[in-house]
Amino acid sequence: xxxxxxxxxxxxxxxxxxxxxxxxxxxxxxxxxxxxxxxxxxxxxxxxxxxxxxxxxxxxxxxxxxxxxxxxxxxxxxxxxxxxxxxxxxxxxxxxxxxxxxxxxxxxxxxxxxxxxxxxxxxxxxxxxxxxxxxxxxxxxxxxxxxxxxxxxxxxxxxxxxxxxxxxxxxxxxxxxxxxxxxxxxxxxxxxxxxxxxxxxxxxxxxxxxxxxxxxxxxxxxxxxxxxxxxxxxxxxxxxxxxxxxxxxxxxxxxxxxxxxxxxxxxxxxxxxxxxxxxxxxxxxxxxxxxxxxxxxxxxxxxxxxxxxxxxxxxxxxxxxxxxxxxxxxxxxxxxxxxxxxxxxxxxxxxxxxxxxxxxxxxxxxxxxxxxxxxxxxxxxxxxxxxxxxxxxxxx
Ligand code: ADP
Numbered sequence: 001x002x003x004x005x006x007x008x009x010x011x012x013x014x015x016x017x018x019x020x021x022x023x024x025x026x027x028x029x030x031x032x033x034x035x036x037x038x039x040x041x042x043x044x045x046x047x048x049x050x051x052x053x054x055x056x057x058x059x060x061x062x063x064x065x066x067x068x069x070x071x072x073x074x075x076x077x078x079x080x081x082x083x084x085x086x087x088x089x090x091x092x093x094x095x096x097x098x099x100x101x102x103x104x105x106x107x108x109x110x111x112x113x114x115x116x117x118x119x120x121x122x123x124x125x126x127x128x129x130x131x132x133x134x135x136x137x138x139x140x141x142x143x144x145x146x147x148x149x150x151x152x153x154x155x156x157x158x159x160x161x162x163x164x165x166x167x168x169x170x171x172x173x174x175x176x177x178x179x180x181x182x183x184x185x186x187x188x189x190x191x192x193x194x195x196x197x198x199x200x201x202x203x204x205x206x207x208x209x210x211x212x213x214x215x216x217x218x219x220x221x222x223x224x225x226x227x228x229x230x231x232x233x234x235x236x237x238x239x240x241x242x243x244x245x246x247x248x249x250x251x252x253x254x255x256x257x258x259x260x261x262x263x264x265x266x267x268x269x270x271x272x273x274x275x276x277x278x279x280x281x282x283x284x285x286x287x288x289x290x291x292x293x294x295x296x297x298x299x300x301x302x303x304x305x306x307x308x309x310x311x312x313x314x315x316x317x318x319x320x321x322x323x324x325x326x327x328x329x330x331x332x333x334x335x336x337x338x339x340x341x342x343x344x345x346x347x348x349x350x351x352x353x354x355x356x357x358x359x360x361x362x363x364x365x366x367x368x369x370x371x372x373x374x375x376x377x378x379x380x381x382x383x384x385x386x387x388x389x390x391x392x393x394x395x396x
Contacts, residue, residue, distance in 0.1 A: 001019075001020040001021070001085040001086060001392055001395075001396075002017055002018070002019055002020070002026065002078070002083050002084055002085050002086075003017070003018050003020055003084075003085065003086050003087070003088050003387075003388040003391050003392060004016075004017050004070075004084050004086075004087045004088070004133075005017075005018060005087075005088045005089075005090070005384045005387045005388055005391075006063075006087060006088070006089050006090070006129050006133065007089075007090040007383075007384075008059060008089070008090075008125045008126050008128060008129030009122070009125055010121055010122070010124075010125045011032070011033060011034045011035055011036060012030060012031060012032050012033075012034060013030060013031040013034065013059060013062045013063070013066070013129060014028075014029075014030045015028065015029060015030065015031075015066050016028040016384045016388075017070060017077055017078070017084070018384065018385060018388040020388055020389070020392045023385060023388075024045065025045060025384075026044070026045050026077040026078070027042065027043065027044045027045060027069075027070055027076075027077035027078075028043055028384075029041040029042040029043050029049075029066070029069070031056060031062035031065065031066065033056070034056045034057075034058065034059055034061075034062050035056070035057060035058065037053065037055060037056075038053065038054050038055050038056030038057075038061070038062070038065075039051065039052070039053050039054075040052045040053075040054065040056075040062075040065045040066070040069060042066075042069040042070075042075075044075055044076070044077045045077065047075055050069070050075065052065070052069075058128070058132070059125070059128045059129050059132045060128075060131075060132040060135060060136070062132070063129070063132040063133055063136055064132075064136060067081060067136060067137075070084075081137060084137065084140055085140070085141075085395070086140060086141045086142070086143065086391050086392065086395045087133050087137070087140055087141070087142040087143070087391070088142075088143050088145055088387040088388055088390065088391035089104065089126060089129060089130050089133075089142060089143065089144050089145065089387075090126070090145055090147070090181070090383070090387055091112060091123065091126045091144045091145065091146050091147070092119045092122035092123055092126060092146075092147050092148070092178070093115045093118045093119035093122060093123050093146070093147070093148055093176065094112070094115060094144075094146035094147075094148045094149050094152075095114070095115040095118055095148070095172060095176070096152070096172060096174075097111050097114065097115060098111070098112075098144070098146045098148070098149050098152075099149055099152040099153075100149050101143055101144060101145045101146065101149065101390040101391075101393075101394060102143065102144050102394070103141065103142070103143055103394055103395070104130060104142040104143060104144050108144060109127060109130060109131075112126070112127055112130075112144065113127060118172070118176070118229065118230075119230070126144075130142060130144070141395040143387075143390060143391040143394050143395060145181055145386070145387045145390045145391070146180065147178040147179060147180050147181060148176045148177060148178060148180055149180055150177075150180030150181065150183055150184045150215075150222050151175075151176060151177035151178075151180050151183075151215070151222040151225050152222075153221040153222050153223070154175070154177070154222055154223055154224060154225070155223060158175070158223060158224040158318070159174045159175040159176070159177075160174055160175075161173065161174060161175065161228075161229075173229060174229065175225070175227075175228045175229065175233070176227075176228065176229060177213065177215070177222065177225035177226075177227050177228070178211070178213060178225075178227045178231050179207045179211070179213045179215070179225075179227070180215075180222065181383045181386045181387060181390075182205075182207050182328060182329065182381040182383050182386070183205045183207060183213075183215035183217065183222060183225070184217075184222075184386065185381055185382060185383065185385070185386040186205045186207070186326050186328045186379045186381055187201075187203045187205050187215070187217040187220070187326070188220075189326075189364075189379050190203050190205075190324045190326050190377060190379060191203075191220075193364070193366075193377065193379075194323075194324060194375060194377075196323065196324075198219070198220045199219050199220055200219055201217075201219065201220075201323050201324060202216075202217075202218050202219075202319045202321050202322050202323045202324070203216075203217040203218075203322070203323065203324045203325070203326060204216055204217070204312050204315045204316065204319075204322050204324075204325045204326070205217060205326045205328065206308055206312070206325065206326065206327050206328065206332055206342070207328050207329045207332065207381065208235075208308065208327065208328070208329050208330070208331035208332035208335075208338065209238075209329035209330040209331060209332070210237065210238035210239075210281060210330065211231055211237055211238070211240070212234075212235040212236075212237045212238075212308075212329070212331070213225055213226045213227040213231070213234055213235060214226045214234070214235065214308065214311045214312065214315060215315075216315035216318050216319050218319045223318060223319060224315060224318050226242075226311050232264075232267055232268060234311070235304070235307050235308060235311065236271075236272050236273060236276075236300075236303055236304050236307050237272045237273070237281075238272050238273060238274060238281030238282070239268065239269050239270060239271060239272045239273075239274045239275065239281050240267065240268055240271055240272045241267045241271035241272060241275070242272070242307060243307075244267070249263050249267075252266075273286060273300040273301070273303075273304055274300075276296060276299060276300040276303060277289065277294070277296045277297040277299070277300035278296055279294060279296070279297050279300075283301075283330075283331050283334075283335050283338065285297075286300055286301055287301070287335075287337065301337075301338070301341070302341070304338065305338055305341035305342050305345075306345070308338075308342045309341075309342045309345035309346060312325060312342065312346060313345075313346070313349075316349060322349065322374055323374065323375065324374065324375045324376070324377065325346075325351070325374055325375075325376045325377070326376075326377050326378070326379045327339050327342075327367075327376075327377070327378050327379070328378070328379050328380060328381040329381055332378065333361065333362050333363075333378055333380050333381075334361045334362055336358045336359050336360075336361070339353075339358055339367065339376075339378070340353060340355070340358060343358075343367075343368075343376060346374075349373065349374050350372065350373025350374060351368060351372050351373065351374050351376060352368060352369040352371060352372040353367060353368060353369070353372075353376065354366070354367055354368060354369045360378070362380060363378065363380070364377070364378065364379055364380060365377065365378050
């Protein structure tokens with residue numbers, strides 16, 4: 001079965017076609033600058049990357065260009081659109097309404113729309129992508145895979161905020177968590193490679209990308225995660241602040257003459273390691289600047305690793321133990337010096353790092369020593385493959 005996996009942002013659309021039997025990617029790419037001007041990137045398996053600039057006023061034209069590229073006579077990965085058997089859509093926020101992936105129909109779209117005010121930047125774009133696919137490929141079954149669904153198993157004491165209960169009753173203000181597809185994929189894989197029973201394993205997954213979150217997975221269920229109502233809570237990220245005393249916001253707002261949306265813009269876009277270092281949100285740039293003696297780059301790196309280690313410790317406490325710790329996503333997979341800085345703070349858990357294994361990049365590998373009390377792994381995430389698997393499971 002061939003699955004088209006679609007991940008729509010407000011002005012972008014990432015896509016992959018995955019053959020579910022071989023789990024090979026047949027083609028992948030992205031559309032950028034939708035609604036501005038428009039650029040399509042297309043790459044068939046084993047082929048050259050093609051870049052085409054063409055107007056994309058809406059996501060519908062973007063999807064049309066993707067379909068044209070996929071069925072292009074010369075470089076198309078497919079002979080015709082009939083070869084697309086199902087479409088899997090990443091949907092950011094399912095609120096409390098979606099506890100698992102679901103076949104998309106009119107009712108589901110309506111319910112996703114009801115979650116729009118929880119993710120005003122993301123959900124509307126996801127729905128536009130769904131509608132565009134429905135217009136252009138009517139009859140092809142579609143599945144929605146939610147970033148929040150995996151975390152719906154969190155217990156109430158973990159997901160409630162310490163604010164008046166009426167805000168939960170009236171508006172469903174609570175912790176939801178994100179990156180659920182990745183945390184689920186990586187924790188399952190950890191059980192497979194360690195040969196342990198997923199149903200009794202205590203795993204902490206550190207998804208460290210530009211957006212970063214940590215998840216405590218106890219017996220295959222998410223029991224806590226660092227992102228909250230929105231992705232802003234938790235770790236220090238590329239440009240997001242993570243946890244901060246809310247009173248600091250009022251203080252800064254008064255000093256700088258900012259309103260709430262101005263403050264949130266700063267917390268989302270101008271903070272994190274970029275805001276601290278004044279150098280970059282990218283850890284390659286930070287590592288270079290730090291090695292050249294830039295003290296704020298070094299501070300940003302140390303603060304990032306410290307916050308990760310603090311969350312790992314708190315999740316070991318939340319689960320009353322931990323068997324496996326996994327690092328994944330851009331930083332988790334590629335940045336050995338961050339993994340080392342985190343693990344060096346976790347000696348009390350009996351963790352011993354295999355420095356030679358830790359020097360590898362981007363591959364699945366055990367990075368703890370044979371006598372480490374907790375096993376530590378790098379496990380590359382693959383959210384598109386996870387979405388394709390979920391899609392196949394529901395449409396078969
Ligand atoms: P997202 O999906 O949230 O945009 P990614 O998981 O792609 O993020 O991670 C992006 C980040 O990973 C980059 O900002 C960079 O800090 C880091 N990264 C990616 N590749 C490398 C590398 N080879 N070495 C060091 N850091 C890397």
